[in-house]
Structures are given as C-alpha cells and as structure tokens.
Amino acid sequence: MFSLEGITSTIQDWLFFKFNPTLALAIECVIVILLAIALFAALGLILVLMERKVAARIQIRLGPNRVGPGGIFQTAADTLKLIMKEGLTPDKADKFLFNLAPFIVMMVAMLLLAPIAFAKNFQIWDINIGVLYISAISSLSVIGILMAGWASNNKYSLLGAMRSGAQIVSYELSAGFAVLTIVVLTGSLQISEIVAAQQNGWWIFKGHIPAIIAFVLYIIAVTAETNRAPFDLAEAESELTAGFHTEYSGMKFALFFLAEYINIFIVCAIGATLFLGGWMPLHIGNWQGFNHIMDFIPSSIWFMGKTFFLIFLIMWFRWTFPRLRVDQLLNLEWKYLLPISLFNLLLVAVIAILGWHF
Amino acid sequence: MNISAIIFYAISALILGAAILAVTTLKIFRSAIWLLFSLVGVAALYFWMQVEFIAAIQIVVYVGGIVVLIIFSIFLTQQSGKEMPKPAKGKVIFSALAALSGIAFTINLINHYGFTNTSAAPFNANVHEIGMQMLSTTSHGFILPFEVVSMLLLAAMVGCIVIAMKPTESTSITLNKKEA
Amino acid sequence: MFLKEYISDVYNGVSSLLKGMRKTGYYFTHPKEIITEQYPDNRATLVMAERFKGEVVMPHDQNNEHACTGCTACELACPNGTIKVVTKFDITPEGKKKKAVDALVYRLELCTMCNLCVIACPSDAIKMAPNFEHSVFDRSKLTKILNKTGSKIREGIE
Numbered sequence: 001m002f003s004l005e006g007i008t009s010t011i012q013d014w015l016f017f018k019f020n021p022t023l024a025l026a027i028e029c030v031i032v033i034l035l036a037i038a039l040f041a042a043l044g045l046i047l048v049l050m051e052r053k054v055a056a057r058i059q060i061r062l063g064p065n066r067v068g069p070g071g072i073f074q075t076a077a078d079t080l081k082l083i084m085k086e087g088l089t090p091d092k093a094d095k096f097l098f099n100l101a102p103f104i105v106m107m108v109a110m111l112l113l114a115p116i117a118f119a120k121n122f123q124i125w126d127i128n129i130g131v132l133y134i135s136a137i138s139s140l141s142v143i144g145i146l147m148a149g150w151a152s153n154n155k156y157s158l159l160g161a162m163r164s165g166a167q168i169v170s171y172e173l174s175a176g177f178a179v180l181t182i183v184v185l186t187g188s189l190q191i192s193e194i195v196a197a198q199q200n201g202w203w204i205f206k207g208h209i210p211a212i213i214a215f216v217l218y219i220i221a222v223t224a225e226t227n228r229a230p231f232d233l234a235e236a237e238s239e240l241t242a243g244f245h246t247e248y249s250g251m252k253f254a255l256f257f258l259a260e261y262i263n264i265f266i267v268c269a270i271g272a273t274l275f276l277g278g279w280m281p282l283h284i285g286n287w288q289g290f291n292h293i294m295d296f297i298p299s300s301i302w303f304m305g306k307t308f309f310l311i312f313l314i315m316w317f318r319w320t321f322p323r324l325r326v327d328q329l330l331n332l333e334w335k336y337l338l339p340i341s342l343f344n345l346l347l348v349a350v351i352a353i354l355g356w357h358f
Numbered sequence: 359m360n361i362s363a364i365i366f367y368a369i370s371a372l373i374l375g376a377a378i379l380a381v382t383t384l385k386i387f388r389s390a391i392w393l394l395f396s397l398v399g400v401a402a403l404y405f406w407m408q409v410e411f412i413a414a415i416q417i418v419v420y421v422g423g424i425v426v427l428i429i430f431s432i433f434l435t436q437q438s439g440k441e442m443p444k445p446a447k448g449k450v451i452f453s454a455l456a457a458l459s460g461i462a463f464t465i466n467l468i469n470h471y472g473f474t475n476t477s478a479a480p481f482n483a484n485v486h487e488i489g490m491q492m493l494s495t496t497s498h499g500f501i502l503p504f505e506v507v508s509m510l511l512l513a514a515m516v517g518c519i520v521i522a523m524k525p526t527e528s529t530s531i532t533l534n535k536k537e538a
Numbered sequence: 539m540f541l542k543e544y545i546s547d548v549y550n551g552v553s554s555l556l557k558g559m560r561k562t563g564y565y566f567t568h569p570k571e572i573i574t575e576q577y578p579d580n581r582a583t584l585v586m587a588e589r590f591k592g593e594v595v596m597p598h599d600q601n602n603e604h605a606c607t608g609c610t611a612c613e614l615a616c617p618n619g620t621i622k623v624v625t626k627f628d629i630t631p632e633g634k635k636k637k638a639v640d641a642l643v644y645r646l647e648l649c650t651m652c653n654l655c656v657i658a659c660p661s662d663a664i665k666m667a668p669n670f671e672h673s674v675f676d677r678s679k680l681t682k683i684l685n686k687t688g689s690k691i692r693e694g695i696e
Contacts, residue, residue, distance in 0.1 A: 139422025
C-alpha cells in the first residue's frame, strides 16, 4: 500500500548509507526545506483558487473560468503577474522594517509547519511540547503585522495593524483554551500522542458536548486570529482600503497574501489534528468490515481531507457573515467566548478526572 | 569547533548584536524590534539546549506579551517616521559605565565559579514533570509561590476593572459626600 | 435573570448564524441556481430582461409606418436634451396642412435611460429596447434618427 512513511524511511536509509551522518542530516534538512517551500507554493495556488470558487458558488456565480479548464490556472497567472510587478516602497517609510515585515510573517508560517503530522509517521519535528510550540510561534505573527503597519507610515496601515494586534492578542486566549480542553483529555502536548489517543474515536465524538463546544470555539477563534471575515477588521476594505498591507505591492504583497492562506491551512490542520483525529481513519465501534475499508484509505488523504473540510468551513463563514464592528468583536471575545471556554475547560477537567470520556 | 558550538556562537552573536542595536538606534520602533530579536534569540538558545518548554514560554511571555505591549504603547504615543533626539553625552557615558560594571561583575562571577564538566544526566524538563513540581506540596514543590503569583494576578485584574469601571450614580454620590 | 438572558443570547446568535449558513450552503450545493451569463459566448441565446432599458427606439410596422405625430412631448420631457424633434408640415388629401415628424434625432451618448420620454409620448410611438451593445469607434454614430427614411404616420393616429 502507498505510504509516505515508507518513502521517508527509504530516503533516510539511503542517505545514511551513502554519506556520513552530519552530511546526511544536512541533505535531509535541505530536502525538508525544499518540500516545505513547494508545499507553500502549491497551497497558495490551490487555496486561493478554492476560495474564489467557493465564494462564487455561494454567491450564485461561476468564478474564474477563463484561464485553463474551469479556470484552474487562474492563480498561476495571478502569481506570474505579481512577480512581474514593481515592489514599491513609500518615500517616508522605514525601509528596513518595511521590507522585513512580509518575510517575518512568512517565516512564522513556515515555523508553524514543523510539528504538524501530515500522515502516519510523517512529521518534520515531533517536539514534546507540540501544541504549546504552535501557540507560542503563532503569537509571533502579530509582530510582522504590527511591523508592516508601522513601517508603511500610513494611517490606514497603522489603524489596521492596531486592530489586528488587539484582535489576535484577545482571540489567542479562547483558541488556547479550546486547545487546552483536548490537552486535558489527552494528557499530553505532543502532536503524535494526541493523534494516537484518537485511535478508537476522534475527540469530537469521544469528548461529549464539551469537545464539540471547544471545537466551535476553536473555529471561531482561529477565524479571528487569521484575520478572516467576519473578523477582517484589520484589512476592512471599505474602511481602511487594505489595512496593514495597503502600501505593499508586487511580491511583498504576495507574501502577505500567501501567509494568510498558509496560516489558514495551519490552524485548520491543528484543528483537524486535535478534534478530528489527524491522520486517523474514521472507525466506528465494532464494525470490523467498515473499519477495515477505512484503513485502506491512506493516512495522508485522511489528514488532507479533514483539513480541507475545515478550510471549507472557514471559507463558508467568510462568504456568509457580515463584518463585525470593533466593539462587537471585543464583546464577542471577552463577554461570550472567554467565559464559555473557561467554563467548558472546567467541565472537561471534571470529565477527564472522572473518566467519563470513552 | 564542532557544529553545536558554531550554532551556540551564532545565536549568542544574534542576541548580543540585536541587544546593542536596540539601545543605540534612534528610531523607537526599531529599538522595540531589535529587543524582540534579542528575546527570540534567547528562546533559540533554550531550544538549542533542548529545554523546549522554557523556550516556548519565553516566546509566549516576552514576544507575544511584553514586546507586543511595548509596541502598542509606541503606536499610541509616538509618530511614525520620526527620529528621537540623540541622548546627552553624560547619559551615554553613565549608561556605558553601568553596563561595563555589570559585565565586570558577571565575568568575575563566572571566573569565581568556573564551568566544570559533569557526568550528571541532563535534567528532565518535560511538561509532565514541570506540572507535577509546580503543584506539588512536598518540600521541593512550588505550590505556595504559584498560588501567591495567582493572587497577585487576581489583584491586578481587580484593579484594572475598578479603574475601567464607570462610576454608577450611587457610588459617585458617595464619593462626592466623602469629598465634602 | 442574567444567566437565562445570556444563554438565550448565545442560542439566538448561534441559531441565526446557522440560518444564514443554511442559505449559503444551499446555494453552494445547488449549481442550478447560478445566474451568471457567459456573455460573449452565449450571445446567440442571450435573453435580456423585458424591462431592461438600453436605448430608445421607434417601432415601425411592415408598411414602414410609425405612430409618431411630431408633438414634441418627448423633447419637452427629456431632462438633458437627448431628443430633438424636427417637424414638417404634410399636406393632407383635403388640402389641409398637418404637423408631422421629419426626423426624431436621438443622441444616445446623452441618454440616461430615464424612460420619461416613453411615459410622455401620447401615442406610444417610442419605447425602450433591451439592446446594450452600443460601443462604436466614432462618437457621431451615436446620434441616431429614429424614424426610418420614407416612413410615415400610421392611419388613424392623431
């Protein structure tokens, strides 16, 4: 059966057989970096196209349909256009920080890729604090946005960056609490152990209602954290032209744009890992035949399927709900999400201690 | 020099270089960003020492919390694209002297103590152990400081709420009475 | 009670959001609902809405006759001088002079498709047509004479 695990172990064996360990490790690093960049490029192309198609279908339109069959090469053409555009820098901008900001945002997105388990035994870095690492690194991404907003020397950028900062800092809390509920149930921060704990059922099924509440809270919080509609105040077009990336053009703009989609992918991958069992196939109790059929689907397809389902959910939100006002946004977090998630965490702790989950 | 020593010196150079730039630059926002890089470098040093939990906490607390707070206060008080005036010479000399005495003190301490090779196993720093230690009530437990810190945070939160709260009719009347 | 209100707030919020998502989800899963017209491709089969206002035309019947009496009501009704009626005097068989339209000059580039001229017309001689492909390379081509050459007024219209 096709498996990514076999391919990686074969490559590793071959490298260690051919070269000395240090050199083999260096070559592996290079391969991983190249794969990560390739994944980024592919994700950027696919997700932007998917967003436009989903948006079109929800708004009873057709969407891009001219470049290639069904418009599948539209994003490639857009990327080509962005590469060829001039990268302008405003006159009185802080040039160093202005040029640094998109790379910071991109680097943070890349760092977040490390602990994600893409398939069975297919993970870049199975760090023992996996989930904590992710919430720590994702708090860095706000720096890039604040930097872009300040360095542009533009009032819209500054306002957008401030809004974005306030939003990310507040919604990190309830996202963290939603993640914590699963950590409490599993008793580990490590991604591989969280996935392994869901062998006999995903947490969203095993954890009763609190897990479902945590899932909903997580989806809402990460939608806000990635600055997506209905929480896209940071780049509200009608008020702030484009928010923190108003002054960016060409490839630097493309990096911000790409980072937004990569971040969506990452938070959805984490959500799939925590609540929907990562690469674990769907197993139902004692239905042996059904479980065997499910096992035949490769784990990477399970993982990608779940992730893209969550991405679709977030896109669905974007094209259904109107944008919130700033005060509504903060009310939602501090008056609704945070108290509910605190109470929910308490409930989950009780369930975990009494062993009520399956 | 092996590869891990090279990595150590590279990270240290990043920390020190960013720290020096943070205090010498004239643009206040850049100063905050250099401070950020310095703190991220410290976190990288922790990662290099394989104490991942401390490294992650370093990033959450300092980068995600304190530097963002600093940046916010810059946003609210300063103007973009402005440079600060050069510090007075006396100030520069005084702070240089303070930094030098700090360095001298540290070097003295290091020389006095020295670094000896030990055969002891590296300490166990996984999250489970840290959590157990944090809440244990035995002789080496940290339950008391933990609770004291939480009391401090609670007091800070109550203080914030009191400051932010709009005085209602009745409380403002009582306040006025007290003044009278 | 505070807690009851809070819970009903959350419940109402979530249920109204779900209602919205149900609607958009319905559209997503039903491609039949798509209303996009792929215009240059489906030009042959394109059906414009009946009420679409693209230009003013004067319908002529098979005898090359129209219903315009040359009363200039449309010219007076037009808010921006789009229509200019040039009149002439026909001699009726009884030897009487009768006012008739010589040329109804319509300047499309000035027209805002407000429909006031059609409303003002007492004999329903002009109407709005759904044609929208008006682009030309020469601006003078937008000035049109609506009554065809050699046309005359239909019998029985005063």
